Amino acid sequence: MNKKHPASALTLSADGDIAHRLREFVQDREAFSENTWRQLLSVMRICAKWAEENGRTFLPMSSTCLRDYLLYLQASGRASSTISTHAALISMLHRNAGLVPPNRSPQVFRAVKKINRTAVIAGERTGQAVPFRLGDLLSLDARWSDSERLQELRDLTFLHVAYATLLRVSELGRLRVRDISRAPDGRIVLDVAWTKTIVMTGGLIKGLGDLSSQRLTEWLTVSGLIAEPDAFIFSPVHRTNRARVEAKRPLSTRALEDIFARAWQVAGAGQDMKPNKNRYRGWSGHSTRVGAAIDMATKKYSTAQIMQEGTWKKAETVMRYIRHVDAHAGAMVDLMGQHKV
Incomplete structure (x- = not known):
């Protein structure tokens, strides 16, 4: 066929x-x-x-x-x-x-x-991407933020935006320079046209924090893309250390997945990870979404808030990601904890 x-x-x-x-x-x-x-x-x-x-x-x-x-x-x-x-x-x-x-x-x-x-x-369990947590992002930021290599600056910016927005890889790849605006305090606002679960004319608005806004601004400035409104934000970087203005096709899923692989080699490879379904041996395209959901749950944000940030339609999906976070916060654990030996 x-x-x-x-x-x-x-x-x-x-x-x-x-x-x-x-x-x-x-x-x-x-x-x-x-x-x-x-x-x-x-x-x-x-x-x-x-x-x-x-x-x-x-x-x-x-x-x-x-x-x-x-x-x-x-x-x-x-x-x-x-x-x-x-x-x-x-x-x-x-x-x-x-x-x-x-x-x-x-x-x-x-x-x-x-x-x-x-x-x-038989023991089958749903596979889950290795979480990319806030600590991982800050570790990479310390290593790559002053790099002279444009690829590392782009990769770092990509991970900042991926973690901050909880967007999927394909949704991140579609972002263009013209989708950027500024809030009154100078932080960046992204106009996401549509996502896997949200397809409507109003689109979706995502805001970035101070550090992520700074990194995105630095990347666009040093790459020269800031003057190219139609260019994809995450455009290719040539081996001569120059960014290529790309307005026709976004980076492929493979190219974006490679960003996670390079980040794993720099900051994550020391983690003792047990292979999950023989697939998840390091960070992958879904890692920032999983990590951000876990971090939000750890800080006691509600399931509804996490669903809204990640544009998830089913609470079961979120609960699968954060199931270990509140494992010891259940009613029976609390009840039994009141009767200490």
């Missing part, structure tokens, strides 16, 4: 009505994030290949076929969260094709419940 032509990947049925609805679905792809669309095409490729190899039908897919496919994913070693994503996206494809989603069946419900229960009993 061709990634460049999603219509060819979606038109999998000879049924004219289904093909028409799928073409409409592709035409409206801007209704979904690029990440969602990439995930959908990836799931389709994997599922369509499985269906072909096993003599099954992919679209429309029967509940029996979906059940067997999900169990195949489990047997292949996929995490329960990944399997749930496959089920949800297959359901999404069927709905947009005007078909009954196969996951409505009780047998699929039982299969998912079995997969989740088996995973939990």
Whole structure:
């Protein structure tokens, strides 16, 4: 299936009505994030290949076929969260094709419940990025703030803005110089056009503290980007130690992830980290969001405040990040603590 032509990947049925609805679905792809669309095409490729190899039908897919496919994913070693994503996206494809989603069946419900229960009993835990805490930011600030290397100044500024705003990597990459304004006290205000969970004409406003405002101002000044309103704030730095004005494409996710990797080598590599699901061995794109949430919880900010800062829609997500913070602040711990030995 061709990634460049999603219509060819979606038109999998000879049924004219289904093909028409799928073409409409592709035409409206801007209704979904690029990440969602990439995930959908990836799931389709994997599922369509499985269906072909096993003599099954992919679209429309029967509940029996979906059940067997999900169990195949489990047997292949996929995490329960990944399997749930496959089920949800297959359901999404069927709905947009005007078909009954196969996951409505009780047998699929039982299969998912079995997969989740088996995973939990086997010791599977949700992966979590290594937290990038305020102390880590200040440590890097002490090392990089006077650097003569533009890459280090840019990386430091990126981490300041990432931690202060709790924005996702893709959202940070889209920020342009023209999105910056100043509060009356001189601190920087960022106009974030949209996020993964907030898509509205009013956008989202994020303010920076004194130190982060200072670092962003210094970066824009020394790089020369301050005179380029259309340039992305976090533009590439050439090996000649010059910033390149980039107004067409933001830095790739890989390039932004590399910032966390360089920071880990400088300030985090000494931490004794136990590998998490064989993935999280150092800081990654989600680390600033997790670290900022933990720091806010430690300072007793409410879950609602943390959700607002991170634009999270579900309290369960935040609670998963901060579950260890108040482990000894529960009612029973308090009750038992009143009766000391």
